Amino acid sequence: MKALVIDAEWNPKPEYDLTDNERETQKVHNSAQVWQHPNLSVEETDQPEPDDDEVLIKVEYVGICGSDCSMIETDEEGYMHYSAYTQFPNITGHEFSGVVVETGDDANLFEEGEPVTSEVVDYCGRCQQCRRGHHGHCENFEQVGFTVPGAFAEYVTVPEKIVWSVASLEEAYEDEDELLRAAATIEPSTITFYGMFGRAEGIQPGDYHVYHGLGPIGLTGMNVSRASGAADVIGFELGEERREIAKDLGFEHVYDPREVDPVEAIYEATDGRGADVHLETAGAVQATYPVIENSLAEEANVVHISNAASKPEFGTRKYQGSSAQVYGSEGHTSNEVYPRVIRLMGAGKIDNLPIVTSTYPLSQADQAIERAAERVEGKVLVDV
Ligand SMILES: [Zn+2]
Ligand SMILES: [Zn+2]
Incomplete structure (x- = not known):
């Protein structure tokens, strides 16, 4: 089958303390310390076969993630x-839709022909983190498209325990092609859903939400916030194309933070209240946290989603004075996040299709990643 393969040279930095397990398996927890000269190529590879607990999925659409x-x-x-955690060479890609074509001997949750999507973390279910319900932080996890083969390929195998049917999207999308395109945007939508409802506590209908950064996570997040009863959703973004997408989605308060005073813009849009919910989806923490701490509504929830390399200044007194809290959130695993997002999409309350700004064939998946890396578009999809 055809697949997009990423390879890189194993060359641990001398100061990186490899564990015995990392050395043996060449699966590393901090890829930036170990993998040099990555390169992409579309290749002919063997079609995978499902293990007993897995399903074989014929991939239809795959979104390109910032991690790719x-x-x-x-x-x-x-x-x-x-x-983070990877092993190479590997087939990447983890935001996908497809159709079940074969099920393993012990897999019985899905039927052949069923349209599906999948979570990313294959958790063990036995470690201490899993047993406390934090499957996303499983101590023995594998990740589809990171440590095991992912979806930039004609076929992918996934344990059925992390697969979800998207057949119910038929209610919202008449044609199968649109349904499968939309289903490839479920994974990015689950990131902010998990942050707001799996991690944070006390977010209420009628709250004002502010997104700092409108890449695909911020844009799909604005849709999630609106569907979840936000009074208004405000967005800040440097890129003009991304601001236009947010406006096309029907959001009125979308600003270039260089052109307005973001704190003033937030107070104006919220009738002087401030933001009940701040989502940091930019990674520009030195610019965003000063805005956040100066526009906290009473008991505000700040949900930190992005991966930021730098550290913000943090005005503890402001958080104290507003009885505000900051929640770190990573991934989307557990808490029934997937089926809830799928239900919202099926009910027509989330439509991410306007966020998809270009589609490439699998034979040009390498170019698609390079294009997405320019970070000006909404979501870039690969049509397998
Ligand atoms: Zn992703
Ligand atoms: Zn575990």
Whole structure:
């Protein structure tokens, strides 16, 4: 089958303390310290076969994630920017839709022909983190498209326990092609959903939400916030194309933070109340946190989503004075996040299709990642 393969050179930095397990398996927890000179190529590879607990999925659409981009971006010495868990060579891609074509001997949740999507983290279910319900931080996890083969390929195998049917999207999308395109945007939508409702506590209908950064996570997040009963959703973004997408989605209060005073804009849009919910989806923490701490509504929830390399100044007194809290949030696993997002999409309350700004064939998936890495578009999809 055809697949997009990323390979890189194993060259641990001398100061990086590899564990025995990392050395043996070449699965590393901080990729930026180990993998040099990444390169992408569309290749012919073997079609996978499902294990007993897995399903084989014929992939239809795959979204390009910021993490895919940061695997091909490098520092001056050629080490990749992506700093989490990987093994190479690997087929990347984890935001996908497809159709079940075969089920393993013990897999019985899905039928052949069923349209599906999948979570990313394959958790063990037995470690201490899993047993406390934090499956996303499983101590023995694998990640589809990071440590095991992902979806930039004609076929992918996934354990059925992390697969979800998207057949119910038929209610919202008449044609199968649109349904499958939309289903490839479920994964990015789950990131902010998990942050607001899996991690934070006490977000209420009627709250004012502010997104700092309108890449695909921020844009899909604005849709999630609106569907979840936000009184208004305000967005800040440097890129003009991304601001236009937000306006096309029907959001009125969308600003270039260089052209307005963001704190004033927030107070104006919220009738002087401030933001009940701030979502940091930019990674520009030195610019965003001063705005956040000066526009906190009483008991505000700040949800930190982005991966930021730098550290913000943090005005503890402001948080104290507003009885505000900051929640770190990573991923989307557990808490029934996927089925809830799928239900909102099926009910027509979230439509991410306007966020998809270009589509490339699998044969040009490498170019699609390079384009997405320019970070001007909404969501870039690969049509497998
Ligand atoms: Zn992603
Ligand atoms: Zn576990």
